[in-house]
Amino acid sequence: MADKKKITIVGAGYVGMSLSLLLAQKNQIYVHDIDKEKVQTINSGKPTILDKNMDDFLKNENLSIKATTNKEEAYKDAEFIIIATPTDFDEKTHKLDTSLVDSVIEDILVINTKCLIVIKSTIPVGHTDFLREKYSNNRIIFSPEFLRESNALMDNLYPSRIIIGGDCDKSRSFAKLLSEGAKTKNVQPTFVTSSDAEAIKLFSNTFLAMRIAFFNELDSFAMVNNLNVANIIEGVSSDPRIGRGYNNPSFGYGGYCLPKDTKQLLANFKKVPQTLIQAIISSNSSRKDFISEQIALNDLKTIGFYRLVMKANSDNFRTSAVIGIMERLKKKGMEIIIYEPLIEDESLFNDFELFTDIEEFKARSDLIVTNRKSSELDDVESKSVSYTHLTLPTIC
DSSP: OTTSOEEEEEOOSHHHHHHHHHHTTTSEEEEEOSOHHHHHHHHTTOOSSOOTTHHHHHHHSOOOEEEESOHHHHHTTOSEEEEOOOOOEETTTTEEOOHHHHHHHHHHHHHOSSSEEEEOSOOOTTHHHHHHHHTTOSOEEEOOOOOOTTOHHHHHHSOSOOEEBOOSHHHHHHHHHHHHHOSOOOOOOEEOOHHHHHHHHHHHHHHHHHHHHHHHHHHHHHHHTTOOHHHHHHHHHTSTTTOSTTOSOOSOOOTTTHHHHHHHHHHHTTTSOOSHHHHHHHHHHHHHHHHHHHHHTTOOSEEEEEOOOSSTTOOOOTTOTHHHHHHHHHHTTOEEEEEOTTOOOGGGGTTSEEEOOHHHHHHHOSEEEESSOOGGGGGGGGGEEESSSSSOOOOO
């Protein structure tokens, strides 16, 4: 262990957990989190998130990883400290709330004066420069992550790109750590300024949101005009300049990243003319309005929502796009019920009745709305409708 670098990762969510496993192959990793349950989970050899590859990786790889709630233990003598704490979008200030990131940096600077601080949390363009100037410290850089939900580990092991917001010796050493942990050996790190790296992150996610919004509006058009959406999408996506990624109609984009990143990018356009970024955000809201109106046309009393998690093998239901549909329908006076077995704290959805018994849920529902096909719904196919498959039925 003596020849291994001590690397500390702050935050044990999607980014922190997957990075920990990547880097723990060849380094001593400390994960710092204030959540005692997450710390205990990691120290018992289990991942803190649902990711189809993490369990096997923890069992089969020789990893050096320890979790702790003790800041002193985590930060002291670490050569690199990676910040992967959440930054939610504040609707009042119209920007990402970086207070948690900022407070972590203040703690680090008190305990460790030599480490390179790498921000992985999504932040506004220019925030790293602000921090470097505020603390008169050039050892703070930004390096974006590009992870898919339920596939975070594989996206670290087989990265599409490695972006480093700095070009000093320490930054290059950090890039080398990421490359050494990856299974793909032909990804050359790209070194840019931290502000450029922040922009790369926000523009990447906003482009994905734009594709989702485009195909959702295509689907809305097809539904109104009684067209075959599968045929249209197949014809459009066959053009190699367009491609087949992110072309499934859905309730709208949701999840933890896209809603807040698009809003933050729009906020960064404050003094720059734009129409497209605002249109992407507006389109997402319009799609939810449209789907809600289509469902309401059925004039049914009880609408059941089958699963809130947006992807198979995922446990992220808190920021699901379908929640916006549920809220709109409830305002229209409909009774909304949910089947989501992953929800343990029923208080998270006080406005809706929660079911854990699938048969009781199906019996109570006049119409079942789902974002994926499932064999559990085969016997009620006549009253279920899916919104994320190309074989979309119309419901009006």
